[in-house]
Amino acid sequence: MRPVLKWISTALAGAALLLAVAVGQHLHLFEQTLFHFSQWRQADRLQEVSLWLPGYRADIQAQVVEGIDDDLSALTFDPDRNSLIAITNGKPQLLELSLDGKLSRAIPLVGFGDPEAIEYISRGVYVISDERLQRLLRVEVSERTESIDAAASQQLSLGIGQNGNKGFEGLAYDVAGKRLFVAKERDPVRIYEVEGFPYAEDDQPLGVHVSEDRERDADLFVRDLSSLQYDQQTGHLLALSDESRLVVELDIHGKAISALSLKAGDHGLEADVPQAEGIAMGPDGTIYLVSEPNLFYVFRKAD
Template sequence: MRRFLLFLVLPALIVLGVLGGQEFRLFERGWFNLKAWWQPAEQGIGLDRYRVAVEALPVQGLDDDLSALTYDPDRKTLFTVTNARAELIELSLDGRILRRVPLTGFGDPEAVEYVGPNSYVITDEREQRLIRVRLEDDTAFLDAGDAEQLTLGIGRNGNKGFEGLAYDSAGKRLFVAKERDPMLIYEVRGFPHDNPGQPYAVHVLQDRKRDARLFVRDLSSLQFDERTGHLLALSDESRLVVELDVEGKPLSTLSLRKGYQGLKATVPQAEGIAMDEAGTLYLVSEPNLFYVFKRALD
């Protein structure tokens, strides 16, 4: 029966690829969906089994410009940034503002990532700067001039720069997503620099095979899952979260469109994603919406 359906679906996918064009990556996405249906991945997070638990909750006190998200396992809270009025904002796990810290000299802050106790990396999208800051309980403001910085300056393209971050604490790797034109994921080793006794050495790597497999139109955020070693890639334009295994192969997806994952409405502009130790997913969308997704019990 499945083989018969395969012969029926394949011509439709070919037509879809021609009509949609490479820009929309419709053929690649359709082909992945078909393969996932035909032979579901056994090892992975299983994003398709997640369901929305909190949908489109407005973050009170913010009217616009919410961008990025990271989970702090020490504080058991979330952090995000805004760029028009540059701030680092701490959120509770139910989407309430706990703290606001003004940012000075950060240019166009677009992403934030927890990299260790009281330690975070913030991106300056336009200048392609990575800025490592330390946040204590009594920190009143953060000045980029006092922070460790790394400027990559690779393929600059206006505001289509560094849009997402993810950190592998075991491998000491910082993943940096370039939004589009071209859409890339860089792997940065040696930043932040945590060992003063060792020389400062930064290596920037690319995995072109992995990036070519990404059947999305842009990248808005990244999340590294320490349990599996898999990377989650969030795309606003494709309304999708994609799980990539250690070799960069897509394994599962979570749709952000109405009718999928229990959503009553499409997520309007997904900007940031984070995951806690239990595997719960948190997502923010401009202008100020907060979402929680939890895996359904098997």
């Protein structure tokens, strides 16, 4: 009987090991561990050439945005208004928030199926992504705007790897290079680069070019992508993952070089960020973040 019990014990141990390995691969735990070790080992050098996310601390955390019940999603910084622009997708609205997270304006979005991301392009011009339909819409907003109709907007449809509710979840814009970065949430995680959209209101598009970097995307050790932010000064891209509770800084070659954890105990956070959906950055490097249902965070570089 003992040999049988020994065999069963060995089999169970082997199964447990295989299960642990499978879980680790699914959660990208091994890649994250290797990355954090590399980040620590190269800290002195990387601080000089990056935003260096480990140096950020939570200044405002889990602050409820009054006037919003649920579905606060996406975020972008508007340098002309010195404010933050967000959207909600349950009851589609474009929102304007102050830099301390106070709601100052709400504009209904008409004809938008599932708006998940918004990005500032130029004065009064934004791009909104409609996740399930995988379309990008150029919208204009002025002080007189009372509603925004999708039917009256320039649109670009990208039927790439359609997968139900796992479509375009994040946007970022490179003003100098006129590149729009579009994040596909998962299955698989992808970051597309779109050139030629949006275009000036009265111009016809001369051509739209869509590209991707599969090698970079394959190395992303996050389970999903919720939002993107492009830093004009360094040319680096910030990728926000809700499920991995991470913000990852990618250099100009798409290599991960620093990260900000959104878990309790890290960067001064008292609790996990529950469902991070949008990230934006001000010209001074301050990072703003929103989480469903209606929470607001600010991270600043520690002195």
